[in-house]
Amino acid sequence: MQEPVKGTVTPLASLFPPEEAQKASKRVQDALADRQSELDRLQGFIADNTALVNLVQRLPDELHHDIMVPFGKAAFFPGRLVHTNEFLVLLGEGYYAERTSKQTVEILDRRGKALESQVDSLKAMMKDLKAEVSFFDATAAEAVEGLVEIREDYVEESSSERVIERGPPKPDSPRFSGEDSMKVAAEDEEYARMMLRFDELEKEELAAGSGDEHDEDEHNEADVDHSLSQLSGDHVLGSLEERQVRKPLHHSKDEYATTEELLSKQHFEEDFANQLKSKIQLEGLKEQSVPKDSDDVSHGKSFANRATQSSSHGKDNIQALPTSKAETSVQSSKPATDSLKAFTGSIVEHTRNIQMNPREQAASSSQSSGSQPTKPVSRFKMQRR
Protein backbone atom coordinates (compact mmCIF):
# COMPACT_ATOMS: atom_id res chain seq x y z
CA MET A 1 0.00 0.00 0.00
CA GLN A 2 2.79 2.37 0.86
CA GLU A 3 4.76 1.73 -2.29
CA PRO A 4 5.46 4.73 -4.50
CA VAL A 5 3.64 5.62 -7.68
CA LYS A 6 3.34 2.67 -9.95
CA GLY A 7 4.27 3.15 -13.52
CA THR A 8 4.98 6.36 -15.31
CA VAL A 9 2.85 8.67 -17.35
CA THR A 10 4.67 10.43 -20.15
CA PRO A 11 2.90 12.78 -22.47
CA LEU A 12 3.58 11.71 -26.03
CA ALA A 13 4.37 15.30 -26.84
CA SER A 14 7.44 15.19 -24.61
CA LEU A 15 8.75 12.06 -26.29
CA PHE A 16 7.92 13.17 -29.80
CA PRO A 17 7.37 16.87 -30.07
CA PRO A 18 4.79 17.53 -32.76
CA GLU A 19 7.13 19.71 -34.78
CA GLU A 20 9.77 17.01 -34.75
CA ALA A 21 7.29 14.41 -35.81
CA GLN A 22 6.11 16.65 -38.60
CA LYS A 23 9.70 17.25 -39.65
CA ALA A 24 10.33 13.54 -39.71
CA SER A 25 7.19 13.05 -41.73
CA LYS A 26 8.37 15.72 -44.15
CA ARG A 27 11.73 14.07 -44.54
CA VAL A 28 10.17 10.70 -45.21
CA GLN A 29 7.84 12.30 -47.69
CA ASP A 30 10.83 13.77 -49.49
CA ALA A 31 12.40 10.34 -49.62
CA LEU A 32 9.12 9.05 -50.95
CA ALA A 33 9.12 11.69 -53.68
CA ASP A 34 12.66 10.63 -54.63
CA ARG A 35 11.54 7.04 -54.87
CA GLN A 36 8.58 8.11 -56.93
CA SER A 37 10.78 9.90 -59.47
CA GLU A 38 13.05 6.88 -59.54
CA LEU A 39 10.03 4.72 -60.21
CA ASP A 40 8.94 7.00 -63.03
CA ARG A 41 12.41 6.75 -64.53
CA LEU A 42 12.34 2.98 -64.33
CA GLN A 43 8.93 2.84 -65.90
CA GLY A 44 10.25 5.02 -68.70
CA PHE A 45 13.02 2.47 -69.21
CA ILE A 46 10.48 -0.31 -69.31
CA ALA A 47 8.44 1.51 -71.93
CA ASP A 48 11.58 2.11 -74.00
CA ASN A 49 12.50 -1.51 -73.66
CA THR A 50 9.17 -2.83 -74.89
CA ALA A 51 9.25 -0.37 -77.80
CA LEU A 52 12.73 -1.59 -78.68
CA VAL A 53 11.62 -5.21 -78.53
CA ASN A 54 8.90 -4.42 -81.02
CA LEU A 55 11.36 -2.62 -83.25
CA VAL A 56 13.94 -5.40 -83.13
CA GLN A 57 11.28 -7.95 -83.95
CA ARG A 58 10.08 -5.92 -86.93
CA LEU A 59 13.42 -4.88 -88.43
CA PRO A 60 14.39 -8.23 -90.03
CA ASP A 61 11.11 -8.23 -91.95
CA GLU A 62 12.79 -6.15 -94.63
CA LEU A 63 16.22 -6.41 -96.16
CA HIS A 64 16.93 -2.74 -95.59
CA HIS A 65 15.18 0.33 -94.23
CA ASP A 66 15.64 3.87 -95.44
CA ILE A 67 16.49 6.07 -92.48
CA MET A 68 18.23 9.28 -91.66
CA VAL A 69 21.57 8.22 -90.27
CA PRO A 70 22.57 10.47 -87.42
CA PHE A 71 25.91 12.16 -87.86
CA GLY A 72 26.84 13.69 -84.58
CA LYS A 73 24.00 15.21 -82.63
CA ALA A 74 22.95 17.93 -84.96
CA ALA A 75 23.17 16.40 -88.42
CA PHE A 76 21.90 13.50 -90.45
CA PHE A 77 22.74 11.80 -93.68
CA PRO A 78 20.08 10.14 -95.71
CA GLY A 79 20.93 6.45 -95.65
CA ARG A 80 19.59 3.02 -94.94
CA LEU A 81 19.88 0.24 -92.43
CA VAL A 82 21.60 -2.84 -93.82
CA HIS A 83 22.11 -6.33 -92.41
CA THR A 84 18.81 -6.09 -90.64
CA ASN A 85 19.24 -9.36 -88.76
CA GLU A 86 22.53 -8.37 -87.19
CA PHE A 87 22.49 -6.49 -83.94
CA LEU A 88 25.31 -5.37 -81.75
CA VAL A 89 24.13 -5.46 -78.16
CA LEU A 90 25.95 -3.93 -75.24
CA LEU A 91 26.49 -6.53 -72.54
CA GLY A 92 28.06 -4.09 -70.13
CA GLU A 93 31.57 -2.90 -69.35
CA GLY A 94 32.11 -2.00 -72.98
CA TYR A 95 31.61 -5.52 -74.29
CA TYR A 96 29.31 -5.95 -77.24
CA ALA A 97 27.87 -9.12 -78.68
CA GLU A 98 26.61 -9.70 -82.20
CA ARG A 99 23.15 -11.18 -81.99
CA THR A 100 20.31 -12.00 -84.28
CA SER A 101 16.93 -10.44 -83.87
CA LYS A 102 15.56 -13.33 -81.79
CA GLN A 103 18.58 -13.46 -79.52
CA THR A 104 18.41 -9.73 -79.04
CA VAL A 105 14.77 -10.00 -78.09
CA GLU A 106 15.72 -12.59 -75.47
CA ILE A 107 18.34 -10.27 -74.03
CA LEU A 108 15.87 -7.42 -73.98
CA ASP A 109 13.29 -9.59 -72.26
CA ARG A 110 15.76 -10.43 -69.55
CA ARG A 111 16.53 -6.74 -69.17
CA GLY A 112 12.83 -6.04 -68.89
CA LYS A 113 12.44 -8.63 -66.15
CA ALA A 114 15.31 -7.13 -64.19
CA LEU A 115 13.67 -3.73 -64.53
CA GLU A 116 10.36 -5.09 -63.34
CA SER A 117 11.90 -6.68 -60.27
CA GLN A 118 13.50 -3.32 -59.55
CA VAL A 119 10.14 -1.68 -59.90
CA ASP A 120 8.61 -4.20 -57.53
CA SER A 121 11.24 -3.65 -54.87
CA LEU A 122 10.88 0.08 -55.31
CA LYS A 123 7.14 -0.20 -54.87
CA ALA A 124 7.60 -2.24 -51.71
CA MET A 125 9.97 0.42 -50.42
CA MET A 126 7.46 3.11 -51.23
CA LYS A 127 4.79 1.20 -49.38
CA ASP A 128 7.03 1.09 -46.31
CA LEU A 129 7.74 4.77 -46.63
CA LYS A 130 4.06 5.53 -46.95
CA ALA A 131 3.39 3.56 -43.79
CA GLU A 132 6.15 5.50 -42.11
CA VAL A 133 4.66 8.78 -43.25
CA SER A 134 1.27 7.85 -41.93
CA PHE A 135 2.85 6.71 -38.68
CA PHE A 136 4.70 9.98 -38.26
CA ASP A 137 1.59 11.94 -39.13
CA ALA A 138 -0.43 9.97 -36.63
CA THR A 139 2.24 10.48 -34.01
CA ALA A 140 2.28 14.19 -34.67
CA ALA A 141 -1.49 14.36 -34.46
CA GLU A 142 -1.52 12.36 -31.25
CA ALA A 143 1.21 14.48 -29.74
CA VAL A 144 -0.80 17.58 -30.58
CA GLU A 145 -3.86 16.02 -29.04
CA GLY A 146 -1.96 15.44 -25.84
CA LEU A 147 -1.89 11.70 -25.77
CA VAL A 148 0.04 10.21 -22.90
CA GLU A 149 1.91 6.97 -22.58
CA ILE A 150 1.30 5.02 -19.41
CA ARG A 151 3.87 2.47 -18.45
CA GLU A 152 3.67 0.22 -15.49
CA ASP A 153 5.98 -2.61 -14.57
CA TYR A 154 4.33 -5.87 -13.87
CA VAL A 155 4.76 -6.82 -10.24
CA GLU A 156 3.60 -10.09 -8.76
CA GLU A 157 1.02 -9.32 -6.12
CA SER A 158 -1.71 -10.95 -4.18
CA SER A 159 -4.70 -11.60 -6.34
CA SER A 160 -6.95 -9.12 -4.62
CA GLU A 161 -4.48 -6.31 -5.04
CA ARG A 162 -3.76 -7.21 -8.56
CA VAL A 163 -7.38 -6.91 -9.39
CA ILE A 164 -7.27 -3.42 -8.08
CA GLU A 165 -4.09 -2.43 -9.78
CA ARG A 166 -4.70 -4.09 -13.06
CA GLY A 167 -8.39 -3.58 -13.21
CA PRO A 168 -9.70 -3.14 -16.71
CA PRO A 169 -9.74 0.46 -17.80
CA LYS A 170 -13.50 0.71 -17.98
CA PRO A 171 -14.51 3.18 -15.35
CA ASP A 172 -17.58 1.39 -14.10
CA SER A 173 -16.51 -2.16 -13.51
CA PRO A 174 -13.06 -1.77 -12.00
CA ARG A 175 -14.11 0.53 -9.30
CA PHE A 176 -16.73 -1.77 -8.11
CA SER A 177 -14.80 -4.96 -8.39
CA GLY A 178 -11.64 -3.33 -7.19
CA GLU A 179 -13.38 -1.84 -4.23
CA ASP A 180 -15.10 -5.06 -3.49
CA SER A 181 -11.98 -7.10 -3.49
CA MET A 182 -10.25 -4.44 -1.52
CA LYS A 183 -12.98 -4.63 0.99
CA VAL A 184 -12.76 -8.35 1.07
CA ALA A 185 -9.13 -8.07 1.92
CA ALA A 186 -9.78 -5.43 4.51
CA GLU A 187 -12.69 -7.37 5.84
CA ASP A 188 -10.74 -10.54 6.31
CA GLU A 189 -8.25 -8.70 8.37
CA GLU A 190 -10.81 -6.90 10.37
CA TYR A 191 -12.95 -9.91 10.70
CA ALA A 192 -10.15 -11.64 12.50
CA ARG A 193 -9.67 -8.63 14.73
CA MET A 194 -13.35 -8.49 15.32
CA MET A 195 -13.45 -12.12 16.30
CA LEU A 196 -10.66 -11.52 18.76
CA ARG A 197 -12.59 -8.70 20.24
CA PHE A 198 -15.67 -10.84 20.40
CA ASP A 199 -13.77 -13.48 22.20
CA GLU A 200 -12.66 -10.91 24.71
CA LEU A 201 -16.17 -9.68 25.12
CA GLU A 202 -17.39 -13.19 25.46
CA LYS A 203 -14.96 -13.81 28.23
CA GLU A 204 -16.08 -10.67 29.96
CA GLU A 205 -19.62 -11.73 29.55
CA LEU A 206 -18.89 -15.13 30.89
CA ALA A 207 -17.03 -13.56 33.77
CA ALA A 208 -20.04 -11.44 34.46
CA GLY A 209 -22.06 -14.61 34.19
CA SER A 210 -25.07 -13.16 32.46
CA GLY A 211 -26.82 -13.25 29.09
CA ASP A 212 -25.56 -16.80 28.51
CA GLU A 213 -28.68 -18.04 26.76
CA HIS A 214 -28.57 -15.28 24.14
CA ASP A 215 -24.93 -15.52 23.42
CA GLU A 216 -24.76 -17.63 20.32
CA ASP A 217 -27.57 -16.03 18.38
CA GLU A 218 -26.47 -12.67 19.44
CA HIS A 219 -23.01 -13.14 18.17
CA ASN A 220 -24.03 -14.54 14.88
CA GLU A 221 -26.34 -11.69 14.23
CA ALA A 222 -23.82 -9.22 15.42
CA ASP A 223 -21.26 -10.72 13.11
CA VAL A 224 -23.42 -10.32 10.10
CA ASP A 225 -24.45 -6.86 11.04
CA HIS A 226 -20.94 -5.90 11.75
CA SER A 227 -19.64 -7.04 8.47
CA LEU A 228 -22.48 -5.29 6.75
CA SER A 229 -22.17 -2.09 8.64
CA GLN A 230 -18.48 -2.22 8.23
CA LEU A 231 -18.87 -2.56 4.56
CA SER A 232 -21.21 0.31 4.29
CA GLY A 233 -19.30 2.19 6.92
CA ASP A 234 -16.24 2.02 4.79
CA HIS A 235 -18.20 3.19 1.93
CA VAL A 236 -19.83 6.11 3.61
CA LEU A 237 -16.66 7.13 5.25
CA GLY A 238 -14.85 6.97 2.00
CA SER A 239 -17.52 8.76 0.13
CA LEU A 240 -17.65 11.51 2.71
CA GLU A 241 -13.99 12.05 2.26
CA GLU A 242 -14.40 11.80 -1.39
CA ARG A 243 -16.96 14.52 -1.36
CA GLN A 244 -14.69 16.73 0.56
CA VAL A 245 -11.95 16.20 -1.89
CA ARG A 246 -13.98 16.40 -5.01
CA LYS A 247 -15.96 19.46 -4.43
CA PRO A 248 -13.12 21.90 -4.57
CA LEU A 249 -11.72 20.03 -7.52
CA HIS A 250 -14.90 20.53 -9.34
CA HIS A 251 -14.95 24.18 -8.57
CA SER A 252 -11.52 24.53 -10.01
CA LYS A 253 -12.61 22.91 -13.22
CA ASP A 254 -15.54 23.46 -15.47
CA GLU A 255 -17.05 20.09 -15.55
CA TYR A 256 -20.65 20.64 -14.93
CA ALA A 257 -21.64 17.26 -16.13
CA THR A 258 -19.61 15.63 -13.46
CA THR A 259 -20.96 17.82 -10.72
CA GLU A 260 -24.40 16.73 -11.68
CA GLU A 261 -23.14 13.28 -11.57
CA LEU A 262 -21.71 13.88 -8.18
CA LEU A 263 -25.00 15.15 -6.88
CA SER A 264 -26.77 12.02 -7.90
CA LYS A 265 -24.03 10.08 -6.31
CA GLN A 266 -24.41 12.01 -3.12
CA HIS A 267 -28.04 11.13 -3.02
CA PHE A 268 -27.13 7.59 -3.45
CA GLU A 269 -24.69 7.75 -0.66
CA GLU A 270 -27.04 9.54 1.61
CA ASP A 271 -29.36 6.66 1.15
CA PHE A 272 -26.57 4.44 2.03
CA ALA A 273 -25.77 6.48 5.09
CA ASN A 274 -29.37 6.27 6.19
CA GLN A 275 -29.30 2.57 5.84
CA LEU A 276 -26.18 2.47 7.84
CA LYS A 277 -27.65 4.60 10.59
CA SER A 278 -30.66 2.39 10.85
CA LYS A 279 -28.41 -0.57 10.99
CA ILE A 280 -26.34 0.96 13.71
CA GLN A 281 -29.44 1.74 15.65
CA LEU A 282 -30.60 -1.78 15.19
CA GLU A 283 -27.32 -3.02 16.37
CA GLY A 284 -27.39 -0.67 19.26
CA LEU A 285 -30.80 -2.03 20.22
CA LYS A 286 -29.54 -5.51 20.09
CA GLU A 287 -26.58 -4.57 22.11
CA GLN A 288 -28.80 -2.95 24.60
CA SER A 289 -30.69 -6.16 24.92
CA VAL A 290 -27.46 -7.52 26.27
CA PRO A 291 -27.52 -6.37 29.84
CA LYS A 292 -23.91 -5.26 30.16
CA ASP A 293 -23.33 -1.58 29.52
CA SER A 294 -19.61 -2.06 29.27
CA ASP A 295 -20.19 -4.25 26.25
CA ASP A 296 -22.00 -1.53 24.52
CA VAL A 297 -19.29 0.97 25.14
CA SER A 298 -16.58 -1.36 24.07
CA HIS A 299 -18.51 -2.17 20.94
CA GLY A 300 -18.76 1.45 20.18
CA LYS A 301 -15.06 1.68 20.67
CA SER A 302 -14.37 -1.17 18.37
CA PHE A 303 -16.60 0.48 15.86
CA ALA A 304 -14.69 3.67 16.20
CA ASN A 305 -11.53 1.68 15.86
CA ARG A 306 -12.70 0.24 12.66
CA ALA A 307 -13.71 3.60 11.42
CA THR A 308 -10.27 4.97 12.04
CA GLN A 309 -8.76 1.91 10.52
CA SER A 310 -10.73 2.25 7.39
CA SER A 311 -9.95 5.90 7.19
CA SER A 312 -6.30 5.14 7.64
CA HIS A 313 -6.72 2.70 4.83
CA GLY A 314 -7.98 5.50 2.78
CA LYS A 315 -4.93 7.50 3.66
CA ASP A 316 -2.64 4.72 2.72
CA ASN A 317 -4.26 4.55 -0.58
CA ILE A 318 -4.01 8.15 -1.29
CA GLN A 319 -0.32 7.99 -0.68
CA ALA A 320 -0.04 5.29 -3.21
CA LEU A 321 -1.75 7.52 -5.69
CA PRO A 322 0.16 9.60 -8.18
CA THR A 323 1.17 12.88 -6.65
CA SER A 324 -1.19 14.88 -8.75
CA LYS A 325 -3.23 15.56 -5.66
CA ALA A 326 -0.48 17.68 -4.28
CA GLU A 327 -0.23 19.49 -7.57
CA THR A 328 -3.83 20.38 -7.55
CA SER A 329 -3.17 22.04 -4.22
CA VAL A 330 -6.72 21.36 -3.25
CA GLN A 331 -6.90 19.53 0.01
CA SER A 332 -4.25 17.15 -1.00
CA SER A 333 -4.07 15.76 2.48
CA LYS A 334 -7.64 14.56 2.28
CA PRO A 335 -7.83 10.88 1.77
CA ALA A 336 -9.73 9.46 -1.11
CA THR A 337 -11.42 6.15 -1.26
CA ASP A 338 -9.88 2.85 -2.05
CA SER A 339 -11.53 3.03 -5.35
CA LEU A 340 -9.26 5.81 -6.49
CA LYS A 341 -6.45 3.43 -6.13
CA ALA A 342 -8.08 1.15 -8.56
CA PHE A 343 -7.62 3.78 -11.17
CA THR A 344 -4.00 4.58 -10.80
CA GLY A 345 -2.80 2.02 -13.26
CA SER A 346 -5.58 1.96 -15.71
CA ILE A 347 -6.56 5.34 -16.98
CA VAL A 348 -7.06 5.37 -20.66
CA GLU A 349 -5.20 8.08 -22.41
CA HIS A 350 -7.68 10.50 -23.83
CA THR A 351 -8.41 13.13 -21.28
CA ARG A 352 -11.25 14.72 -23.17
CA ASN A 353 -14.34 15.46 -21.23
CA ILE A 354 -16.38 14.37 -24.16
CA GLN A 355 -15.12 10.93 -23.76
CA MET A 356 -15.37 10.92 -20.05
CA ASN A 357 -18.91 12.00 -19.67
CA PRO A 358 -20.73 9.23 -21.45
CA ARG A 359 -18.64 6.72 -19.63
CA GLU A 360 -19.41 8.30 -16.34
CA GLN A 361 -23.05 8.33 -17.03
CA ALA A 362 -22.94 4.69 -17.80
CA ALA A 363 -21.05 4.15 -14.64
CA SER A 364 -23.41 6.18 -12.53
CA SER A 365 -26.36 4.28 -13.82
CA SER A 366 -24.79 1.03 -12.81
CA GLN A 367 -23.23 2.12 -9.57
CA SER A 368 -21.89 4.99 -7.60
CA SER A 369 -18.73 4.93 -9.59
CA GLY A 370 -18.76 8.68 -9.61
CA SER A 371 -16.25 11.15 -10.78
CA GLN A 372 -13.06 9.21 -10.77
CA PRO A 373 -12.11 10.16 -14.27
CA THR A 374 -12.09 13.78 -13.26
CA LYS A 375 -9.04 13.20 -11.24
CA PRO A 376 -6.87 11.95 -14.06
CA VAL A 377 -8.10 14.87 -16.08
CA SER A 378 -6.75 17.28 -13.60
CA ARG A 379 -3.59 15.37 -13.44
CA PHE A 380 -2.89 15.41 -17.12
CA LYS A 381 -3.88 18.99 -17.37
CA MET A 382 -1.36 19.74 -14.73
CA GLN A 383 1.30 17.91 -16.59
CA ARG A 384 0.56 19.63 -19.76
CA ARG A 385 0.83 23.05 -18.28
Next chain:
Amino acid sequence: MDGLIQQKVQRFEEFVDRRLKPDLVHAIAERDKVFERQEVFSNLRRNIENLEKNSVTSLQTMVNLGSEVYMQAEVPDTQRIFVDIGLGFHVEFTWSEALKYISIKEESLANQIQEYTRLIASIKAQIKIVCEGIRELLQLPAER
Protein backbone atom coordinates in the same frame (compact mmCIF):
# COMPACT_ATOMS: atom_id res chain seq x y z
CA MET B 1 13.57 50.49 -34.61
CA ASP B 2 15.30 47.17 -34.17
CA GLY B 3 12.20 45.39 -35.32
CA LEU B 4 12.11 47.52 -38.47
CA ILE B 5 15.71 46.68 -39.23
CA GLN B 6 15.06 43.04 -38.59
CA GLN B 7 12.13 43.15 -40.97
CA LYS B 8 14.18 44.80 -43.65
CA VAL B 9 17.02 42.37 -43.26
CA GLN B 10 14.60 39.53 -43.52
CA ARG B 11 13.07 40.96 -46.66
CA PHE B 12 16.47 41.42 -48.23
CA GLU B 13 17.48 37.92 -47.36
CA GLU B 14 14.29 36.55 -48.80
CA PHE B 15 14.93 38.50 -51.98
CA VAL B 16 18.39 36.97 -52.27
CA ASP B 17 17.28 33.45 -51.49
CA ARG B 18 14.00 33.34 -53.37
CA ARG B 19 14.72 35.51 -56.36
CA LEU B 20 18.36 36.15 -57.07
CA LYS B 21 19.80 32.74 -56.31
CA PRO B 22 17.24 30.77 -58.36
CA ASP B 23 17.77 33.27 -61.17
CA LEU B 24 21.48 32.68 -60.99
CA VAL B 25 21.07 28.91 -61.05
CA HIS B 26 18.72 29.19 -64.01
CA ALA B 27 21.08 31.46 -65.95
CA ILE B 28 24.01 29.15 -65.36
CA ALA B 29 21.98 26.15 -66.51
CA GLU B 30 20.99 28.01 -69.67
CA ARG B 31 24.56 28.95 -70.39
CA ASP B 32 25.64 25.34 -69.94
CA LYS B 33 23.04 24.30 -72.50
CA VAL B 34 24.41 26.78 -75.00
CA PHE B 35 27.92 25.54 -74.32
CA GLU B 36 26.77 22.02 -75.12
CA ARG B 37 25.21 23.16 -78.34
CA GLN B 38 28.38 24.95 -79.29
CA GLU B 39 30.38 21.81 -78.71
CA VAL B 40 27.99 19.79 -80.87
CA PHE B 41 28.46 22.20 -83.73
CA SER B 42 32.21 22.37 -83.39
CA ASN B 43 32.29 18.54 -83.47
CA LEU B 44 30.14 18.55 -86.57
CA ARG B 45 32.40 21.06 -88.23
CA ARG B 46 35.45 18.95 -87.45
CA ASN B 47 33.74 15.82 -88.79
CA ILE B 48 32.71 17.48 -92.02
CA GLU B 49 36.20 18.85 -92.46
CA ASN B 50 37.52 15.33 -91.94
CA LEU B 51 35.16 13.95 -94.56
CA GLU B 52 36.25 16.68 -96.95
CA LYS B 53 39.90 16.01 -96.30
CA ASN B 54 39.48 12.28 -96.92
CA SER B 55 37.02 12.93 -99.76
CA VAL B 56 34.66 10.28 -98.43
CA THR B 57 31.76 9.57 -100.74
CA SER B 58 30.09 6.70 -98.95
CA LEU B 59 30.08 5.71 -95.34
CA GLN B 60 29.33 2.76 -93.08
CA THR B 61 28.27 3.48 -89.49
CA MET B 62 26.44 1.90 -86.60
CA VAL B 63 23.11 3.35 -85.60
CA ASN B 64 21.99 3.25 -82.01
CA LEU B 65 18.45 1.89 -81.92
CA GLY B 66 18.15 2.66 -78.25
CA SER B 67 19.30 0.87 -75.08
CA GLU B 68 22.73 0.41 -76.63
CA VAL B 69 21.51 -1.87 -79.39
CA TYR B 70 23.27 -1.04 -82.63
CA MET B 71 22.68 -1.90 -86.21
CA GLN B 72 24.80 -1.32 -89.26
CA ALA B 73 23.78 1.45 -91.60
CA GLU B 74 25.27 2.67 -94.78
CA VAL B 75 25.19 6.08 -96.34
CA PRO B 76 25.55 5.77 -100.11
CA ASP B 77 25.91 9.48 -100.75
CA THR B 78 27.61 11.78 -98.25
CA GLN B 79 27.39 14.90 -100.41
CA ARG B 80 24.13 16.04 -98.89
CA ILE B 81 23.83 16.54 -95.18
CA PHE B 82 20.80 17.56 -93.14
CA VAL B 83 21.65 19.93 -90.33
CA ASP B 84 19.47 20.72 -87.37
CA ILE B 85 18.69 24.42 -87.39
CA GLY B 86 16.53 24.38 -84.31
CA LEU B 87 12.84 23.91 -83.50
CA GLY B 88 12.96 20.46 -85.10
CA PHE B 89 13.81 21.73 -88.57
CA HIS B 90 16.57 20.21 -90.60
CA VAL B 91 17.97 21.83 -93.71
CA GLU B 92 19.64 19.99 -96.54
CA PHE B 93 23.11 21.41 -97.13
CA THR B 94 26.12 20.61 -99.16
CA TRP B 95 29.36 20.41 -97.19
CA SER B 96 30.46 23.98 -97.96
CA GLU B 97 26.99 25.34 -97.14
CA ALA B 98 26.96 23.34 -93.95
CA LEU B 99 30.34 24.71 -92.91
CA LYS B 100 29.20 28.27 -93.60
CA TYR B 101 26.05 27.71 -91.57
CA ILE B 102 27.98 26.12 -88.74
CA SER B 103 30.39 29.05 -88.49
CA ILE B 104 27.51 31.52 -88.31
CA LYS B 105 25.76 29.33 -85.80
CA GLU B 106 28.88 29.10 -83.66
CA GLU B 107 29.19 32.86 -83.68
CA SER B 108 25.62 33.35 -82.52
CA LEU B 109 26.11 30.74 -79.85
CA ALA B 110 29.23 32.54 -78.68
CA ASN B 111 27.18 35.74 -78.46
CA GLN B 112 24.54 33.96 -76.43
CA ILE B 113 27.19 32.65 -74.11
CA GLN B 114 28.55 36.13 -73.63
CA GLU B 115 25.11 37.44 -72.88
CA TYR B 116 24.51 34.75 -70.32
CA THR B 117 27.88 35.40 -68.78
CA ARG B 118 26.99 39.06 -68.44
CA LEU B 119 23.63 38.17 -66.93
CA ILE B 120 25.26 35.86 -64.44
CA ALA B 121 27.75 38.52 -63.49
CA SER B 122 25.01 41.07 -62.94
CA ILE B 123 22.99 38.67 -60.79
CA LYS B 124 26.09 37.96 -58.76
CA ALA B 125 26.65 41.69 -58.39
CA GLN B 126 23.08 42.17 -57.22
CA ILE B 127 23.49 39.48 -54.64
CA LYS B 128 26.63 41.13 -53.45
CA ILE B 129 24.92 44.52 -53.23
CA VAL B 130 22.01 43.16 -51.24
CA CYS B 131 24.40 41.39 -48.92
CA GLU B 132 26.29 44.64 -48.44
CA GLY B 133 23.00 46.36 -47.70
CA ILE B 134 22.20 43.79 -45.04
CA ARG B 135 25.64 44.28 -43.58
CA GLU B 136 25.15 48.01 -43.39
CA LEU B 137 21.73 47.59 -41.80
CA LEU B 138 23.20 45.38 -39.15
CA GLN B 139 26.14 47.76 -38.82
CA LEU B 140 28.69 45.03 -39.06
CA PRO B 141 32.25 45.92 -39.98
CA ALA B 142 33.09 45.57 -43.67
CA GLU B 143 34.85 42.41 -44.72
CA ARG B 144 38.50 42.98 -45.49
